[in-house]
Amino acid sequence: MGHAGLDPAGRLLARLTVLPALLVLPFLLTSFPLLLLGWFKPIPVIAAWLLLAAVIVPLGWRRVPSLSGAADTGAADTGAADTGATGEARGTGTPRWVVAALAVIAIAYGIDQAIYHSQFIIVMLDPASYMQFASWISQHGSLPIPQNAAAFGGAPGISFASAAFYQVGGAIVPQFMAGLPMLLSLGFWAGGARIAVFMGPLLGAAAVFVFGGLAARLVGPRWAPVAALALGVSLPEQYTSRSTYSEPLAQILLLGGLALWIDAQRTARDGGDAGPWRANWRSATHMLAALAGLLLGVTFLVRLDGPSDILLVIPYCGVLLVKRRGQGRPLLAGMFIGLVYGAVDALVLTRPYLHTNISSVKPMAAAFVLVSVLTGLAVLLLRRRARPRGLPVPHPRLVQAVTLLPFAVIAAFAIRPYVQKDWVRLQYAPFSLHWVYWYTGGPVIVLATIAAAMVARRCLRGQAPVWVLPLLVFAWTITEFLYRPAITPHQPWASRRLVPAVLPGLLLLATWLTAWLTGKVRTLRAEDRLPFARWPPPAAVVTCCALALIFPAAITTFGLEVKTGPGEVRLIADGLAFRRANVGEIAAINDLCAAIPGDSSVLIVDQKLMEQMAQDIRGMCGVPTAGLTTVTTATVEADVRAIERAGRRPVLLGTKYSQLTPFANGTIRKVMSLHTSIDDRLIFGAPRSTDPVRFTVYRWEPGQ
Numbered sequence: 001m002g003h004a005g006l007d008p009a010g011r012l013l014a015r016l017t018v019l020p021a022l023l024v025l026p027f028l029l030t031s032f033p034l035l036l037l038g039w040f041k042p043i044p045v046i047a048a049w050l051l052l053a054a055v056i057v058p059l060g061w062r063r064v065p066s067l068s069g070a071a072d073t074g075a076a077d078t079g080a081a082d083t084g085a086t087g088e089a090r091g092t093g094t095p096r097w098v099v100a101a102l103a104v105i106a107i108a109y110g111i112d113q114a115i116y117h118s119q120f121i122i123v124m125l126d127p128a129s130y131m132q133f134a135s136w137i138s139q140h141g142s143l144p145i146p147q148n149a150a151a152f153g154g155a156p157g158i159s160f161a162s163a164a165f166y167q168v169g170g171a172i173v174p175q176f177m178a179g180l181p182m183l184l185s186l187g188f189w190a191g192g193a194r195i196a197v198f199m200g201p202l203l204g205a206a207a208v209f210v211f212g213g214l215a216a217r218l219v220g221p222r223w224a225p226v227a228a229l230a231l232g233v234s235l236p237e238q239y240t241s242r243s244t245y246s247e248p249l250a251q252i253l254l255l256g257g258l259a260l261w262i263d264a265q266r267t268a269r270d271g272g273d274a275g276p277w278r279a280n281w282r283s284a285t286h287m288l289a290a291l292a293g294l295l296l297g298v299t300f301l302v303r304l305d306g307p308s309d310i311l312l313v314i315p316y317c318g319v320l321l322v323k324r325r326g327q328g329r330p331l332l333a334g335m336f337i338g339l340v341y342g343a344v345d346a347l348v349l350t351r352p353y354l355h356t357n358i359s360s361v362k363p364m365a366a367a368f369v370l371v372s373v374l375t376g377l378a379v380l381l382l383r384r385r386a387r388p389r390g391l392p393v394p395h396p397r398l399v400q401a402v403t404l405l406p407f408a409v410i411a412a413f414a415i416r417p418y419v420q421k422d423w424v425r426l427q428y429a430p431f432s433l434h435w436v437y438w439y440t441g442g443p444v445i446v447l448a449t450i451a452a453a454m455v456a457r458r459c460l461r462g463q464a465p466v467w468v469l470p471l472l473v474f475a476w477t478i479t480e481f482l483y484r485p486a487i488t489p490h491q492p493w494a495s496r497r498l499v500p501a502v503l504p505g506l507l508l509l510a511t512w513l514t515a516w517l518t519g520k521v522r523t524l525r526a527e528d529r530l531p532f533a534r535w536p537p538p539a540a541v542v543t544c545c546a547l548a549l550i551f552p553a554a555i556t557t558f559g560l561e562v563k564t565g566p567g568e569v570r571l572i573a574d575g576l577a578f579r580r581a582n583v584g585e586i587a588a589i590n591d592l593c594a595a596i597p598g599d600s601s602v603l604i605v606d607q608k609l610m611e612q613m614a615q616d617i618r619g620m621c622g623v624p625t626a627g628l629t630t631v632t633t634a635t636v637e638a639d640v641r642a643i644e645r646a647g648r649r650p651v652l653l654g655t656k657y658s659q660l661t662p663f664a665n666g667t668i669r670k671v672m673s674l675h676t677s678i679d680d681r682l683i684f685g686a687p688r689s690t691d692p693v694r695f696t697v698y699r700w701e702p703g704q
Contacts, residue, residue, distance in 0.1 A: 006066070006068060006093060007066040007067065007068035007093040007094055008066075008093075009093060009094040009095065009096045009098065009099050010066040010067030010068050010093055010094030010221060011064075011065070011066040011067070012099055013067055013094055013098060013099045013102065013213065013216060013221060013224070014064050014065065014066060014067045014213065014216070014217070014263065015061050015064045016099070016103075016209075016213070017102075017209055017210055017212060017213020017214070017216065017259065018060065018064060018210065018213060018256050018259050018260055018263075019057070019061070020206035020207075020209065020210055020252050020256065021210060021252050021253060021255075021256025021257065021259075021260070021295055022053075022056060022057045022060045022061065022256070022291070023053060023057065024183070024249070024252055024253065024256075025056060025253075025291070025294060025295055025298065026049055026052035026053040026055075026056045026057075027049045027053070027182070027183065028179055028182070028183075028298055028301055028302075028341070029052060029294075029298070029341070030045070030048035030049050030051075030052050031045050031048070031049065031182045032178060032179075032182065032301060032341055032344075032345065034048065034141075035137060035141075035142070035143065035178060035182060035349070036344070036348065036349070038141060038142035039141060039142075040137050040138075040141040040142060040182070040185070041141045042189045045182075045185075056291070059287055059291070060260065060287070060288065060291050063263070063267065063284035063287055063288050064260070064263050064288070065263055065266050065267050065284075066094075067094050067216055067217065067221050068093060068094070094216075094221040094222075095221070095222065098216070098221045098222055098224060098225065101225040102209065102212040102213075102216075102224050102225050102228055103209070105208065105212070105225055105228045105229050105232060106205045106206070106208050106209035106212070106228065106232075107205065109204065109205050109208050109232040109241075110201050110202060110204065110205025111201075112238075112577075113200070113201035113204050113205065113238065113241045113242050114198055114201040116242055116577070116578070116579070116580050117197055117198060117200060117201055117242050117243075117580070118197070118200075118242050118243045118580060118581045118582040118583070119193075119197055119582050119583055119584065119585045119586045120197070120243045120244065120581070120582040120585065121135075121193055121197075121582075121585050121586060121589060121616060121620075122582070122585050122588075122589070122612050122613060122616060122695065123162065123163045123164055123165075123611070123612050123613070123614075123615060123616065124163075124612060124678065125493065125679075126164075126176065126245060126246070127200075127243035127244040127245055129163070129164035129165075129174070129175055129176060130176060130180050130181055130184060130244045130245075130246065131184065131193065131196065131197070131244055132164075132165075132174070132615040132616060132619050132620075133174040133175075133176060133178075133181035133184075134180075134181035134182070134184035134185050134187075134188055134196060134244075135188060135193065135196075135619045135620055136174070136615075136619045137178075137181060137182070137185055138184075138185035138188035138189055139188075139619070139622075143173070143174070143178075143349050144168070144171035144172060144173045144174075144349075145165070145171060145172035145173070145174065145615075145618070145619075146170075146171060146172070147160045147167070147170055147171060147172055147624075147626075148601075148624035149170065150646065151601045151624035151643070151646060151648050152601050152603075152624065152626060152639070152642060152643055152646065152648075153642035153643050153644075153645045153646030153648070154642055155603075155626075155638070155639035155642040155643060156635065156638065156639070156642075157628060157629050157630045157635050157639070158603065158626040158627065158628060158629065158639065159610075159626060159627050159628075159629050160172055160614075160625075160626050160627075161627075162610055162611050162612075162614035162615055162627070163611040163612060164176070164615075165614070165615050166352040166353075168351075168352055172615075172618075173349075173350065173351070173352050173353075174350065174615075175350065175352070175353045175356075176246070176304075176350065176353060177246070177300070177301055177302055177303060177304055177342065177345055177346070177350060177353075178301065178345050178349055178350070179246070179249065179298075179301040179302035179303075179345075180244065180246045180249050180302055183199065183203075183249065184196050184199050184244060186199070187199045193586050193589075193620070194586055196244070197243075197244065197586070199244060200240075200241055200242060200243050200244045200245065200248070201241055201242065203241070203248040203249050203252065204237065204238075204240070204241025204242075204248045205241075206248075206252055207237075207241075207248040207249075207251035207252050207255070208228050208231055208232045208237070209228070210251070210252050210255045210256050210259065211227065211228055211231050211251070211255050211504055211507075211508075212224040212225065212227060212228035213255075213259050214255050214258055214259045214262075214470075214504070214508065215227035215228065215508055215511055217259055217262045217263070217466070218262065218466065218467060218470060218508060218512065219508070219511050219512050219515050220515055223511050223514070223515050226511060226514070226546050226549065226550075227507055227508060227511040227549075229550060230444075230507045230510075230511070230546075230549040230550050230553065231503060231504065231507055233550055233553050233554045233557055233558075234439055234440065234503055234507075234553045234557065235439050235492060235495060235553070235556050235557040235575075235576060235577075235686060236439055236492065236495035236496060236498045236499050236503060237499060237503065238557060238576070238577060239492045239495060239496065239576065239679075240496050240499050242580075242581075243581075243582075245496055245499075246302050246303055247303075247496050247499035247500050248499065249302050250299050250302045250303050250306060250499075250500040251499060251500050251501075251504065253295045253296070253298060253299045253302065254295070254296065254299055254309060254310075254473075254500055254501060255504060256295050257291075257292045257293070257294075257295030257296040257299075258292070258296075258469065258470050258473065260288050260289075260291050260292040260295065261288070261289065261292035261331065261469055262466045262470075263288050264284075264285045264286075264288035264289040264292060264327050264331075265285075265327070265465060265466050266466070267284040267285045267288060285326065285327050286326060286327060286330045287330075289327035289328075289330040289331040289334070290330035290331070290333060290334040291334065292331060292334065293330060293331040293332060293333060293334025293335035293336075293337075293338065294334040294335070294337060294338050295334075295338070296310045296313060296334075296335050296338065297310070297334060297335035297336060297337060297338020297339040297340075297341070297342070298338035298341055298342065299338070299342075299500075300338060300339050300341065300342020300343065300345075300346075301338070301341045301342045301345055302342075303500070304346065304353070304354070304357060304360075304361070305360065305364065305486075306342065307339060307342070307364060307368060308364050308367075308477075308480065309473065309476075309477050309500060309501055310335065310473065311364075311367060311368065311371060311476060312371075312472040312473065312476050313331075313335060313469065313472070313473070314332075314368070314371050314372055314375050315371060315374075315375045315378075316468065316469050316472055317331055317332040317335075317375070318375035318376070318378055318379045321379045321383070322378075322379055322382045322383055324383075360486060394460045394461070398460070399457055399460050399461065402456045402457065402460055403453045403454075403456060403457045404453070405453075405456070406449045406450075406452040406453045406456070406475075407449060407453065409479060409482075410433070410445065410449050413432065413433040413482045413483075414433055416430045416433070417430040417431055417434070427485070427487075427488065427489050428489035428683060429483070429484055429485055429489075431489070431684075432481060432482045432483075432485050433445075433482055434684075435485070435491070435494065435495065435498070436482075436498065436502070436506070438491070438556060438685060438686040439495055439498060439503075439553060439556055439686060440503070440506060440507075440552060440553055441548070441551075441552020441553060441555075441556075442552070443510075443548035443549070443552060444506055444507065444510045444548070444549060444552070444553075445506070447509070447510035447513045447514065447545070447548065447549075448505075448506040448507075448509040448510045448513075450513055451509035451510060451512045451513035451516075452471070452475060452509050454513070454516070455467050455471055455509065455512065456471060456475075459471060470505075470508070473501065473505075474501055474502075474504070474505025474506075474508070474509070475505070477500070477501035477502060477505065478501070478502050478505050478506065481497055481498070481502050485497050489683055490681040490682065490683070491680070491681070491682045491683070491685065491686055491687055492576065492679060492680070492686065492687055493679060493681065495686075507549065510548075510549055511549065513545075514541075514542070514545035514546065514548075514549065517541050517545060518538050518541050518542050518545075521537075521538050521541050522538045556575065556686045557575055557576065557577045558573045558575045558577045558578070559572070559573055559574045559575025559576070559577070559578075559688045560572070560573055560575070561573075561574075574688060574689075575688050576687060576688060576689070576690070579677070579689065579690050580677075581676075581677050581678055581679050581690050582676055582677070582678060583676050583677070584674055584675075584676050585674065585676065588672050588674040588695065589613075589616050589620055589621075590620075591671065591672060592613075592616075592617070592621070592671055592672050592697060593617070593620060593621035593622075595669070595671035595699055596617070596621055596623055596651055596671075596699070597649055597651070597701075598622070598623065599648060599649050600623050600624075600648065600649045600650070600651040600701075601623065601624045601625075601626075601643045601646070601648040601649070601650060601651070602617055602621075602623055602624065602625040602626070602651045602652075602653060603626055603627070603628055603636070603639055603640075603643075603650065603651070603652050603653070604617075604625065604626070604627045604628065604652075604653045604654070605627075605628050605631050605636070605652055605653065605654045605659050605660070606653070606654045606655045606656075606659060607627065608655065609653060609654065609655050609697065610627035612695075613653075613697070614626075614627060617653075623651075624648075631659075633662050633663065636652070636662075636663055637663070640652075640663075640702070644702075649701065649702075650701065650702060651699060651700070651701050652666075652699070652700040652701070653671075653697055653698070653699055653700075654697070654698050654700070655696055655697060655698070656696075656698065657670075657698050659698070660698055660700040663700055665702060665703050666700045666701055666702050666703055667700070667701060667703055668698055668699070668700050669698065669699050670696070670697070670698050670699075671697050671698065671699045672695055672696060672697035673694070673695075673696050674694065674695040674696075675692065675693075675694050676692075676693060676694075676695070677690035677691060677692050677693060678690060678691055678693045679691070
């Protein structure tokens, strides 16, 4: 590891790229207990966040080492005396232009996503569910949501459940984990829904920036802008960043945790740091390892399937304990604490969501228990038998098998659609590799597969220690996704599953191979071993590989197409990169709220309207809301009378004028007519356009 003072730009880049994760972590750690206690209010939340951030950020920031020499830790030497495997001169500092370029890419990405951001607040998919979750807790500071059944005077035949909001006893419980809604609450406190929707672009830009930092550590600083740009132009990344999806936040935590773990290894004494954790808990390596574990574990507070992504961290920690590496205990302890946060959320605040996904949760929990038990037993056995820091040297046949494994896996998933032909029953899971191809292109898959084989070989031989945990995490999540995407196969909706780890892993590996090829060409040129007049130059290799990383994804995202006509050739760009969805929803809901008196109790007579807007009305309009399970003239009139007896003003809502005409002695008025667009829903291929949609709401209230 180079001395920090010899590489100020590298030190700045390393620290800045983990700063988003270091800022998010204390917010989640302090805000969730306040939400549990019902004290999720601006002053205590922000005060507690700033107090803990004042501790965590300096502890992590000051211990993050410079990136000097990072290119050498990511791969084996190609044979040159003066260059590392990535082709960067050893001992040289990080150029300042790398810091500027990565910052410009992240900022430009965030601005672009902000320009094309969606206003997804009508509950049709997850982004609106997160927004309504956040809207409620930002105003009321607690969960669950009360039904306010008394406001309906005991009216018969009503329901309080709607899409993503469960009716449980006398309360309403929101779907999903609390991590993202808590963070979105900052936007609501700053300026309501119109500001909160910009949290998506902000988190997306931060995720791209953090990914650049991870690439700088594993491939080399000069390759960070290329990797970040490749991630930023991909459609899944842009799709999730324009709305309030949880995946960009999960990216920040997962990639930031891996980056800090690499830093912990690079600060370890003698490469191993065998000192006891309790005696050295304030050392750089132990502190960074603990923070890395917290970031990895707390992804559970953001995504229910977050623990699945970090499953192999457990046996990896077992290896560290067998080798008596001091970083293993803080890494494991931090991850455990983060997982406890998520477990409490799932069991206490969002238990119905847990039960809804029990078919996925049970195997994940069983796998975690099994892997933990086996790892614990193996550690106890090996620590008694093995020498300190000692593990058996891998057999050459094992090295060969691991080297061939990535090619076998990709080949298996390539032929899977022709073997498993029950596509509908399997939710088109056999086409999961096609999903990756649609959004990244074939070159990325090929480059990443070759790189995975080469890096795995180096890891087994002990030549790339910092790559071991990232490779385990990315290889596992990519394989798990390819086997079982576990999502409705509509595109681009299903592409969100690529965002937390699949896309970063593939692009990181592909960038690594690009860097290796460049270094190899430079080495061969230096040794005058290239035929054809020393061709090709390293610049040509960099250009070709960078285009292979970026251009196929850009074609999909920007909808690039060359059209020819009589005497002209035109380049068309009409992809989703230039299209907004769900525009105007905030203004439409505000207008609807203005049309509902504050002393009203709202009954919704249309089931679809109930599913989509019940929580919008309840949370953003601030009036009790319920849906009718049986819509007849007699039942509606009985419910209206019950509301009036309770001292409230009955208001009926429907999507058609004809739904409200049977009810006499009232006035009917259209209170919403929104023409907007929603995301396309394709089964095969990446979409290039959105679909038009219209929301219409009519209001009935008793005559004066």
